[in-house]
Amino acid sequence: MKHRRRAKLVSAGAVVALVLASFIPASAASAYTKTGCKWSSSTVRWNGENIGSAWSPSAVSAALSWANYSDVNGMTTTSSAVMYGYEDNAGPSGYAGRTTWTCLGGAYLGANVTINPYYANSYNTAKRRAVWVHEFGHALGLDHGPSNALMNTCAPCVYENYGYYFPRPDDVAGMNSIY
Amino acid sequence: MKTRRGLLAALITTLAVAGVAGCSSITTGSSGSRAELFDSVQSLTAASSAVAIVDVVDQYSVDESTPITVSTVRPVEVLTPERLGEASKTAIDALPKEVVVRQVPVSLEKSPVMRVGARYLVFLTLSGKDDAAQNDFYVTGGSAGVYEARDDGFVHGPFEEGDTLPETLSMEDLR
Numbered sequence: 001m002k003h004r005r006r007a008k009l010v011s012a013g014a015v016v017a018l019v020l021a022s023f024i025p026a027s028a029a030s031a032y033t034k035t036g037c038k039w040s041s042s043t044v045r046w047n048g049e050n051i052g053s054a055w056s057p058s059a060v061s062a063a064l065s066w067a068n069y070s071d072v073n074g075m076t077t078t079s080s081a082v083m084y085g086y087e088d089n090a091g092p093s094g095y096a097g098r099t100t101w102t103c104l105g106g107a108y109l110g111a112n113v114t115i116n117p118y119y120a121n122s123y124n125t126a127k128r129r130a131v132w133v134h135e136f137g138h139a140l141g142l143d144h145g146p147s148n149a150l151m152n153t154c155a156p157c158v159y160e161n162y163g164y165y166f167p168r169p170d171d172v173a174g175m176n177s178i179y
Numbered sequence: 180m181k182t183r184r185g186l187l188a189a190l191i192t193t194l195a196v197a198g199v200a201g202c203s204s205i206t207t208g209s210s211g212s213r214a215e216l217f218d219s220v221q222s223l224t225a226a227s228s229a230v231a232i233v234d235v236v237d238q239y240s241v242d243e244s245t246p247i248t249v250s251t252v253r254p255v256e257v258l259t260p261e262r263l264g265e266a267s268k269t270a271i272d273a274l275p276k277e278v279v280v281r282q283v284p285v286s287l288e289k290s291p292v293m294r295v296g297a298r299y300l301v302f303l304t305l306s307g308k309d310d311a312a313q314n315d316f317y318v319t320g321g322s323a324g325v326y327e328a329r330d331d332g333f334v335h336g337p338f339e340e341g342d343t344l345p346e347t348l349s350m351e352d353l354r
Contacts, residue, residue, distance in 0.1 A: 095283050
């Protein structure tokens with residue numbers, strides 16, 4: 001009788017645990033989202049020859065950080081690439097950076113990655129790098145992520161709140177799920 | 180038998196080619212990093228140069244490195260809520276008959292741009308395109324500063340992640 005009661009209690013506990021688990025959101029480590037497009041190879045080249053000298057160091061180090069932290073290879077700049085980087089003073093548009101792309105059947109055909117000097121002129125190198133990391137993340141296939149990831153809607157906010165300027169675990173998990 | 184296999188292979192190949200070339204089409208996308216997020220109407224107001232109810236009368240797109248949608252709007256009423264322009268010190272309490280409002284388009288699901296013929300409550304930031312011009316603005320905070328007029332107030336479209344603004348506003352909220 002005791003055994004039966006215990007078994008009932010255990011199964012009831014299991015049901016409660018399952019119900020509770022269904023209400024617990026997926027861990028922040030898996031909150032990344034994707035654009036739905038990716039490059040055909042994990043060795044990705046980009047063209048940074050249009051970026052001015054004031055912006056180039058932060059852009060180059062941001063691009064390399066994806067190669068250093070994730071399964072993306074290369075991320076070195078070459079004139080034959082179809083991913084371009086620019087600084088583009090878009091004024092007080094609300095956006096510190098912007099990425100646009102074209103895609104065919106889930107494969108990127110080209111991408112433009114920009115930083116907006118209207119805001120970024122007042123940023124230090126690390127904060128600029130945070131914006132570039134975010135934009136390169138879009139150009140590689142990630143959409144927005146949780147508040148403590150650089151793919152958060154507001155990368156400068158993440159830098160201000162946490163001091164992050166390189167890909168975070170959620171960013172890396174998202175990127176590694178693509179390449 | 181061989182002929183049937185050959186036909187089947189040809190059919191599969193044709194379907195595969197059609198799938199890649201015919202049924203797939205080139206799509207464009209864009210996303211970006213906001214410079215700031217807003218957690219209240221007060222903070223949105225403080226970052227704005229003007230707040231107005233406007234009718235959209237014309238619109239076109241500029242396809243530059245950062246694509247922009249440019250709307251010509253007619254102000255119906257200019258509001259002067261407290262804290263206006265507090266951050267930028269550029270408070271404007273009167274607007275010309277027509278003004279230009281620029282928006283960086285986000286994806287349609289997340290934040291549609293204004294539509295011609297519709298009425299909106301907009302939080303505006305001077306674009307600075309011309310230092311003296313008081314008729315050229317961006318929407319404050321990208322998609323944050325646009326509410327569409329409804330019978331009983333103003334309704335925000337889908338928010339970008341991170342903005343925690345009210346979904347609806349009434350005129351009383353803006354006095």
